[in-house]
Amino acid sequence: MGLAQLHTAPVGVIWLLLDAIRATPAHLLFLITSALITLGFFVLYILLHWLAPKPRDPFPSEKTYRTTNPDGTTVTRQLHCWYDRWRAEGLHLESYPTIPAGFPVPNLGDIEPADVAVSVVVPAYNEAERITPALEEMVDYLDKRFGRPSTGTSSKGLKTLAPSGASTPHSRPTTPHRLVFKNRTAAAGSGPAPSGYEIIIVNDSSKDRTVEVALEFARSRGLHDVLRVVSLEKNRGKGGAVTHGLRHVRGEYAVFADADGASQFSDLGKLIEGCEDVVDGSNRGVAIGSRAHLVGSEAVVKRSAIRNFLMRSFHFVLMILTPPATSRIRDTQCGFKLFSRAALPHIVPYMHSEGWIFDIEMLMLAESAPATPVLASDGSVIGTSYGIKVAEVPIAWHEVDGSKMNLVQDSIKMAVGLAVLRASWMLGVYRRRLT
Numbered sequence: 001m002g003l004a005q006l007h008t009a010p011v012g013v014i015w016l017l018l019d020a021i022r023a024t025p026a027h028l029l030f031l032i033t034s035a036l037i038t039l040g041f042f043v044l045y046i047l048l049h050w051l052a053p054k055p056r057d058p059f060p061s062e063k064t065y066r067t068t069n070p071d072g073t074t075v076t077r078q079l080h081c082w083y084d085r086w087r088a089e090g091l092h093l094e095s096y097p098t099i100p101a102g103f104p105v106p107n108l109g110d111i112e113p114a115d116v117a118v119s120v121v122v123p124a125y126n127e128a129e130r131i132t133p134a135l136e137e138m139v140d141y142l143d144k145r146f147g148r149p150s151t152g153t154s155s156k157g158l159k160t161l162a163p164s165g166a167s168t169p170h171s172r173p174t175t176p177h178r179l180v181f182k183n184r185t186a187a188a189g190s191g192p193a194p195s196g197y198e199i200i201i202v203n204d205s206s207k208d209r210t211v212e213v214a215l216e217f218a219r220s221r222g223l224h225d226v227l228r229v230v231s232l233e234k235n236r237g238k239g240g241a242v243t244h245g246l247r248h249v250r251g252e253y254a255v256f257a258d259a260d261g262a263s264q265f266s267d268l269g270k271l272i273e274g275c276e277d278v279v280d281g282s283n284r285g286v287a288i289g290s291r292a293h294l295v296g297s298e299a300v301v302k303r304s305a306i307r308n309f310l311m312r313s314f315h316f317v318l319m320i321l322t323p324p325a326t327s328r329i330r331d332t333q334c335g336f337k338l339f340s341r342a343a344l345p346h347i348v349p350y351m352h353s354e355g356w357i358f359d360i361e362m363l364m365l366a367e368s369a370p371a372t373p374v375l376a377s378d379g380s381v382i383g384t385s386y387g388i389k390v391a392e393v394p395i396a397w398h399e400v401d402g403s404k405m406n407l408v409q410d411s412i413k414m415a416v417g418l419a420v421l422r423a424s425w426m427l428g429v430y431r432r433r434l435t
Contacts, residue, residue, distance in 0.1 A: 037201070047427045051420050053352050055240060058232075062244065065200070065228040068212070069218045079230060082111055083247035086345055111345050117146045118197040118268075119251030125204040127259040129211045130400065134261030135199070135217050135227075141266045142197045148226060149196030199227045201259075202245040205235040226259055239358025243351045246344060254344060258335030263289050264396035271338040274391030281381070282372040282390045284343040286363075288329070289336030289395040296371035319413050321422045322360060325367040329392055332359050336395060341386050343369075352430055356410055357417045364425070366390055 021029065026385040063078045066300060120138060201214050211229055218227040230248070232241065242256045253272060257265060271287040278286035318326045326332070337359065341346065353361045366388040374383045424430040 015166060025053055044423065045427050045429065048420065048424050048427060052424045052429055053354055053417075055236070055243070055352060055354055056234075058244065059234075062230065065230045067217065067225050067228050068215055068223070070222075070224055074215055077225075079228070079248050080250060081248050082250075082344075083348060086111055097340065111341060114194045114252035114341050115125055115250040116149060116196045116198050117194050117252055119141065119249035119350055120197065120199045121200045121242055121245030121249065121254065121256040122199065122259050123204060123238050123245065123256065124201050124210050124214070124259045125205060125235070125238070125241070126206045126208045128206070128208040128209060128210045130261065131201075131210060131259045133256070135214070135257055137261060137265045138257070138402070139221055139223065141268065142199075146197045147195060149198075164188060172283055197226070198250060199223070200228045200245045200248060201227065202241040203229060203231040204237070204241040205232050210428045237354040237358075238356065239351070239361075240354035242358065243348060243354070246339070246348045249341075249344070252341050253338055254341065255338040256335070260400040262397055262400045263334065263336040265397040267336070267393070268338070270393045270395065271391075273335070274393040275338055275340055278389035278391045279340060280372050280385050280389065281374055282342055283340055284346065284369065284372065285340045285391070286343055286366050287338045287391040287393055288331075288359075288363075289334045289397075290329075290331040290392045291334050291395070291397045292330035292392070293394040294397060314411060314414060317418060318360065320363060321418050323367050325387065325390065326360065326363045329363060329390065330378070331392070332363060334359075334395070334397070337362070346370075346388060350431060352424070353417060353421060355417055356414050357421060360418060361421055363390060364421075 002122060008132070024032075061080050063081065064076050066074055066076050069075055120142070122131075122134070122138075203211050203212075203214075211231060212277075214227065214229050218224070218229075221227075230245065232244065236244070245256065246254055253275070255271065257263060267289065271289065274287035275285040278287070315330075318332065343366065347362050347365045351358065351361060351363055367378045367390075369388045371384045371386045373381045376382045421430075
């Protein structure tokens with residue numbers, strides 16, 4: 001075959017195909033096209049079942065935690081899990097006496113009342129060198145704002161202690177939150193609001209002394225049964241560690257914070273206020289820390305050109321592949337997010353992603369949550385609202401050395417993972433809360 005024939009061969013094939021299409025009856029062409037499209041969707045569906053992450057069930061040892069005793073020894077105890085009870089008992093309708101017939105009420109699931117005011121989940125993988133300053137900042141703020149759990153018995157029958165020298169709920173400021181929770185008595189039963197806090201460190205199969213350092217810190221600060229260390233037998237990734245921790249929180253607010261201390265933890269108060277600004281009639285609300293206001297600042301300008309390029313590229317892909325409310329969020333990846341307790345059953349049981357894009361799946365699940373009544377200040381219903389509202393709150397943040405992220409490789413994985421996530425939603429590969 002000569003050079004001219006090589007150049008004209010593709011053109012000839014195209015003309016042959018066009019001639020074949022013109023010669024094919026319209027109804028037959030329609031059937032062939034429909035069959036090819038159907039086959040394409042079927043192949044994609046099978047491919048997604050193979051590619052989409054499938055979180056494993058926890059091992060028995062991952063349902064326990066380690067903490068310290070007042071005498072300095074360590075003890076292993078069973079980890080309480082609201083998720084197990086929620087899954088075992090099924091779903092129950094929330095009671096809203098002020099809601100007239102005809103208004104949709106989300107099937108929330110009977111998530112048990114909170115034992116403490118705030119639960120902090122800290123995913124940790126080889127964080128022995130960085131975790132202590134972050135814990136110092138957390139405990140200083142939480143002691144001042146919420147105090148330690150007072151001596152007594154929790155709703156789960158567990159004894160709680162207020163270590164000597166620690167502030168108690170009675171000694172902390174008594175200024176209430178701006179909105180507290182709407183319809184609290186209908187949602188969680190009558191009684192005083194919970195106080196105190198807990199810190200759950202999820203050790204994601206660290207190979208250094210992360211566990212020992214955390215327990216030494218608990219011992220030195222008297223955080224007996226307040227700081228709990230859960231160890232995963234096999235590494236699951238940051239998303240898997242956070243999801244595992246959120247399944248076991250006892251707080252009315254659940255927040256996860258990175259172990260590097262890059263976010264200023266005292267901004268937790270801003271997240272609480274942001275959550276209460278958007279909380280709906282079912283007490284569902286989410287608030288996320290945002291670094292978007294720092295774009296153009298010295299902290300961002302000093303980053304490498306490739307890092308800033310990848311950041312902007314990922315945000316562009318995010319806007320294309322995520323639903324409207326999530327696509328409008330300017331910073332989805334900040335490791336400082338807060339959830340009201342009532343929001344957890346709409347998000348945590350339906351999580352699949354265990355890598356870096358787990359934050360995005362959480363926000364998408366919040367956006368797709370079923371409708372709930374909107375209540376006026378007197379408790380009357382004034383309408384309905386679809387999805388769980390997300391408040392994006394500017395926070396203080398600084399770069400911390402020692403990141404586990406491979407910039408180029410993990411950015412590509414995030415883009416691919418986001419595409420798989422979106423396609424899995426569209427084709428029904430992933431189950432999510434719709435009613």
